[in-house]
Amino acid sequence: MEQQEVILVSAPNRTGEGFIRQLMKMGIHCAAIANNQGEKHRLVNLGVKNIIIVNTTEQQNNEIIPKLPIGKVYIFERSLNLCCRYIRICRTWTSKPIYVITHTNNPRLVYKGLGAAYVIHTTSEDVSFLIESHGK
DSSP: OOOOOEEEEEOOSHHHHHHHHHHHHTTOOEEEEESSHHHHHHHHHHTOSOEEEOOTTSSOOTTOOOSSOEEEEEEEOSOHHHHHHHHHHHHTTOSSOEEEEESSOOOHHHHHHHTOSEEEEOSOSOOGGGTTTTOO
16 A cells, blocks of 8 residues: 655744645645754644654755655745755755745745745745645
8 A cells, every 4th residue: 555645844933834734734744844953843842753863964954864755835935045065965855846935035946956846935924825725
């Protein structure tokens, strides 16, 4: 039996946390990515069951292969550097779209050049419109 793909989320801010809560409330399979134990602890407290820890200080993360089949990826931007590293890492795990959600005016072409399919600029913390296409 083939495992169902999960949505992978980087949620370093309240907008990302809210997105994860909405996914879980709707029963949509999701996992989170984190780069330190503090972030992992915060995600565990949110109720996330599957957390992938990556070392974003290493240039090569080839040894990290998630046990879960990764579908779409949603990266909520905390910094340009971290977002770029997450895109590079996650692009090797899925052929599905990577979404970058940002509150800043960082260059969209940088993210697209690294493999993000969509760069969404929003000033709102409500990003429920991202989930509407998934259904239940």
